[in-house]
Amino acid sequence: MEINVLKSSKEEMEIELESLTIAEILRVYLNKDSDVTFAAWKREHPTKKPVLLVKTKGKIAKKAIDDAVGEIVKDLEEIEGEFKKLK
Numbered sequence: 001m002e003i004n005v006l007k008s009s010k011e012e013m014e015i016e017l018e019s020l021t022i023a024e025i026l027r028v029y030l031n032k033d034s035d036v037t038f039a040a041w042k043r044e045h046p047t048k049k050p051v052l053l054v055k056t057k058g059k060i061a062k063k064a065i066d067d068a069v070g071e072i073v074k075d076l077e078e079i080e081g082e083f084k085k086l087k
Contacts, residue, residue, distance in 0.1 A: 001017070001018050004016040008061070010060055010061070011061055012055050013053075017051075019050075026072075027040060027052065040052070041053070
């Protein structure tokens with residue numbers, strides 16, 4: 001998946017993502033982090049890619065995104081394990 005960094009500073013990051021689904025999942029997980037003060041996506045037009053904006057306080061924005069991705073992967077692996085038990 002392609003990710004374009006549009007803006008990056010210590011406590012703020014704006015990235016363009018390929019998928020609206022990924023942007024929404026990241027937003028949900030980022031908002032669970034107490035160091036994230038703002039996480040939301042926007043899309044200028046349905047034909048455009050979504051842009052995710054993340055703002056933090058006391059944590060590097062890239063680290064917050066990395067942590068959210070790690071939590072998503074962990075939850076997906078747990079779901080996969082539960083699904084495999086059903087066979």
